[in-house]
Amino acid sequence: MVRTTRRNALKLLGVGVAAGALGMPWVRNAQASGPYKIGFLGSLSGPAESLGAPMLEGVKIAVEDINAAGGTNGRQLELVVRDDKAKPDVGTAAARELVGEGCSMLLGVVSSAVALAVSAVLQQEDAVLITCAAHSMRLTKEDFNRNYFRITDNPFMRQRAQAHVMAERFGEVTTWGGLIPDHEYGRSTWECFDNGLKTYYPELAKAEPTISKPVMTTYGGSDYRNFVASAMRDPAVGFFVSAYGGDAITMYQQALPYGFFKKKHPIVDAANEFIVARAMKENFPEMWIGSHWYSGAFTGNPMNDELARKMTERTGIKFLDGFIGEGYSAVRAYAEALKTADSGKTADVIKALEGLTFDSPTGKRTIRAEDHQTIKPVVLYRVRGASNADGIEVVEHRVIDGATVIDPATPGVKLTF
Known part of the structure; x- marks a missing residue:
């Protein structure tokens, strides 16, 4: 007779039926x-x-x-x-x-x-x-x-909130372009920002925006100068950029000698947080950045x-x-x-x-x-380089109630505008 111990029981069950x-x-x-x-x-x-x-x-x-x-x-x-x-x-x-x-x-x-x-x-x-x-x-x-x-x-929430703020604060800037990475994220963010401009400019700026076809950039590249040059030739004044991480650092640094940030304003950055600003410090041009979380907006x-x-x-x-x-x-x-x-x-x-x-x-x-x-709340802040110890400063921030800008729940159905 085999004694039923814990070890013997597990051996009898076997590894393949361990769930039992x-x-x-x-x-x-x-x-x-x-x-x-x-x-x-x-x-x-x-x-x-x-x-x-x-x-x-x-x-x-x-x-x-x-x-x-x-x-x-x-x-x-x-x-x-x-x-x-x-x-x-x-x-x-x-x-x-x-x-x-x-x-x-x-x-x-x-x-x-x-x-x-x-x-x-x-x-x-x-x-x-x-x-x-x-x-x-x-x-x-x-x-x-x-x-x-x-x-x-998501982009519907954030990029439309950014477009809302641009129409509210920069209604006189009615021409917009984009520098967009040619992948899923870039296309999603641009589509939502584009729609946000078309939605909020007539309502808040009492004007119809003119929106250029965006300049599509590479992902993981090392030379963005040709893309920047194309953006410089674009008649658009305001620009939306959704390159991120190391790509954005490279692109922004290469854009400085072209005078891109002097000619194009305002700049809306989709989601780079403080990453590029910390890298460029006092050379970082002023722009409006979308953030997942900014501690200064939720003090208390x-x-x-x-x-x-x-x-x-x-x-x-x-x-x-x-x-x-x-x-x-x-x-x-x-x-x-x-x-x-x-x-x-x-x-x-x-x-x-x-x-x-x-x-x-x-x-x-x-x-x-x-x-x-x-x-959740949508967070935006206006950031620029500074001569202080941190090399950057937040000029202002905005918190938008996410419930007011969220898309309708349509699982299984493609987003259409």
Whole structure:
């Protein structure tokens, strides 16, 4: 007679049917007391590293804060990190690796192309992904699936808010052009900004805008001078730019000798936070920048103030990038969802995230149940180089209620204007 011990029982079951062991109390209790594993997938090398690295820091601080407070449901959070290099094939392989290591809850992702590729395999891998920066409208429209969530704003919200402010503040500037990277993110942002100009100029500036065909640039390039020269020949005065990270730094530095920023004004930057401003310092031209989170706009929010304090202590940086706040918020969303989805199973987590309202550094956020787009404030600030110790200054900021600029929830249907 074989004695039924815990070891013998597991041998009899075999590795291939280990899931069946969940019915055994010693296995079930061991899993219930272990950590919740969360996988970070983001650009930690290449031209988008300057976006992915601060996002990861926000994730780390959130994990540390939650674990120091006793974890979620008495369980700690365990973070596993992978670099997607902003490449769809690398991102997909890295996502599968994370799931293979037990991380069915994924977060991060800078690149829309990576987000679209990973989103396509989530159901197959039985995983859920919360993106913290990927802005393609396709993710919550025609390519939507229930395993994908966006924790931040989207181009419809942000670029239309930027267009609203331009029509309100610079109504006399009625000619607009663009310098746009020729990929999913660039096209999404331009389409929404273009529509925002056409919507708000007649209403606020009492004028019809003239909008040029945008100059489409390369991604990951080293020489943008020909693109800048094309933009200089464009009769448009105001310009929208959505190159990001290292590409934007290179482009803006190469544009200075052309006198681009003297001839073109205002400049609207889609999402570079303080990254380019820190690189160029006093040479940084004034522009309006869209931000995921700006700590100066939410002073008095304890979560905001504490995150800013900790991040400044770690880095010595005063002007913090919004990607930090989004990485932090994604972890908070998972932690809040796990209070009701304590099993950590993907289906339970998805159900808990749908319609979830949770605290973040920008205040309360709600994830729409219909399309998994988060309703949150849209943040813009006017920044320029300065001779102070930081080399930059924020002249002013604007916070727009996300509920007033969000797109209708139409999962599965392409965005049309």
